[in-house]
Amino acid sequence: xxxxxxxxxxxxxxxxxxxxxxxxxxxxxxxxxxxxxxxxxxxxxxxxxxxxxxxxxxxxxxxxxxxxxxxxxxxxxxxxxxxxxxxxxxxxxxxxxxxxxxxxxxxxxxxxxxxxxxxxxxxxxxxxxxxxxxxxxxxxxxxxxxxxxxxxxxxxxxxxxxxxxxxxxxxxxxxxxxxxxxxxxxxxxxxxxxxxxxxxxxxxxxxxxxxxxxxxxxxxxxxxxxxxxxxxxxxxxxxxxxxxxxxxxxxxxxxxxxxxxxxxxxxxxxxxxxxxxxxxxxxxxxxxxxxxxxxxxxxxxxxxxxxxxxxxxxxxxxxxxxxxxxxxxxxxxxxxxxxxxxx
Numbered sequence: 068x069x070x071x072x073x074x075x076x077x078x079x080x081x082x083x084x085x086x087x088x089x090x091x092x093x094x095x096x097x098x099x100x101x102x103x104x105x106x107x108x109x110x111x112x113x114x115x116x117x118x119x120x121x122x123x124x125x126x127x128x129x130x131x132x133x134x135x136x137x138x139x140x141x142x143x144x145x146x147x148x149x150x151x152x153x154x155x156x157x158x159x160x161x162x163x164x165x166x167x168x169x170x171x172x173x174x175x176x177x178x179x180x181x182x183x184x185x186x187x188x189x190x191x192x193x194x195x196x197x198x199x200x201x202x203x204x205x206x207x208x209x210x211x212x213x214x215x216x217x218x219x220x221x222x223x224x225x226x227x228x229x230x231x232x233x234x235x236x237x238x239x240x241x242x243x244x245x246x247x248x249x250x251x252x253x254x255x256x257x258x259x260x261x262x263x264x265x266x267x268x269x270x271x272x273x274x275x276x277x278x279x280x281x282x283x284x285x286x287x288x289x290x291x292x293x294x295x296x297x298x299x300x301x302x303x304x305x306x307x308x309x310x311x312x313x314x315x316x317x318x319x320x321x322x323x324x325x326x327x328x329x330x331x332x333x334x335x336x337x338x339x340x341x342x343x344x345x346x347x348x349x350x351x352x353x354x355x356x357x358x359x360x361x362x363x364x365x366x367x368x369x370x371x372x373x374x375x376x377x378x379x380x381x382x383x384x385x386x387x388x389x390x391x392x393x394x395x396x397x398x399x400x401x402x403x404x405x406x407x408x409x410x
Contacts, residue, residue: 098184099146099170100251102139103225112137114168115232116150118239125152125164135168139178146174153188157318160327161193163241184251190244191229193318193325200242202318202325204377207244208386209286209317211375215367217278222300222315223247223255226377246315249300258304265294266301268347272309277357279312280346281407285361285393287321288314289330289343322386342393347409354407358397365394 103110116133130149137144148171152164166189172182190206192199207226214221224246231239249260268276271293279299283291291298291314298316319328321339330336336343372386396402 096181096254097179098181098251098254099137099139099175100184100187100223100245100247102144102178102180103137103187103227103245104223106138106225106227109226109228110138111228111230113230113232114148114150115235116148118231118233121150121152121166122162122164125158128152130169139180144178146170156327157190157193157316161191162195163191163193163239165190181254184254186248186250188246188248189229190246192242193327195239195241201378201382202323203242203244204375205323205382205386206317206320208372208375208378209288209320209322210315211371212286212368213282213314215364215371216282216361217275217313220256220275220302220311220313222252222313252300252302252313256302256304258302261296261301261303261310266296266310268293270310271301272307272311273353275307275311275313277346277349277353278360279314280344280349281357281361281397283314283320284342284344284346284407285390286317286323287339287342287389288317288319289334289336289339289345290316290319290328291345322389340389344406344409346407349407349409351404351408354403355400358400358403358407361397362394 103112113136114133115135116131121131128151130151133148133150135146135148137146149169150166151169152158153167154165158164168187168189170185170187172185175182175185190203192203204226207224210222210224224244227243227245229239229241229243230237231241247255249262253260283289293299293312298314300313300315302311302313304311317323318325319339321328321342324339328339330339330341330343334343368390369387372383372390375383378386396406
């Protein structure tokens with residue numbers, strides 16, 4: 068007579084198999100970034116560290132100990148962290164540098180979170196004051212608009228309000244953005260971010276490349292580069308043969324309008340408000356097709372602007388006034404061929 072496993076063991080094995088299969092199918096374990104992303108509205112997040120040292124020694128990018136309280140699974144959770152300044156130009160020109168927040172794997176495990184995603188990228192308003200909050204809101208709007216242009220491949224972000232503590236007291240209250248980093252992007256898409264080496268235009272998926280370069284022209288942004296991956300994440304996913312470029316960091320765009328934004332000296336423009344097209348290898352057929360695609364998105368894009376209540380009506384009207392010439396331009400096949408067809 069054959070021996071049989073007792074029922075409890077069978078049930079245990081079945082549960083292991085079932086949850087393992089679901090995990091494999093899902094391919095994305097909940098991360099600390101997901102906790103923030105899922106929070107309702109604009110959550111208030113507390114972050115405590117030595118702010119004087121973080122700001123005064125920001126160019127050294129030294130990790131400092133700290134604590135953060137953020138929502139996860141519907142309740143505030145405390146984490147011990149390390150935090151340091153990061154970034155390039157924004158770190159130099161802003162009083163509040165962008166920061167990277169590093170979490171302890173053991174504390175992530177305790178919350179059943181993905182330990183491979185143990186860092187968060189934060190962008191604060193550049194300086195104190197409502198004007199600097201508005202620049203951050205405009206950058207958030209840029210992310211929202213790109214999601215309309217390319218709903219398949221975009222960078223997730225979350226607007227939050229930070230209460231910045233030092234020695235138990237609130238030192239600053241700031242608006243900020245959590246921005247999805249490369250590890251989270253790769254995990255979410257089931258792909259791989261290309262971090263090293265140069266990437267040239269022929270290696271990119273053309274449809275996604277065209278959406279990106281037209282979008283950058285639309286918002287008046289020239290602060291990006293394909294070969295050195297400046298402000299562009301390069302992602303390889305199994306479903307697409309070539310590399311997908313995904314733009315981020317829009318603080319130099321005319322649509323955002325930060326006072327420190329100027330075109331690179333190598334470009335033939337003097338102001339960020341002069342649109343300059345940076346696409347390469349675009350045929351007439353591709354340019355005309357992409358122009359038609361953007362025209363089909365005009366109503367939805369303007370609806371996003373109209374519904375963006377973080378900005379007042381005057382600011383929203385100004386943004387639409389800046390966008391309108393782009394749509395006037397791409398309505399003309401002759402002009403599209405002249406501006407967007409490049410070898």
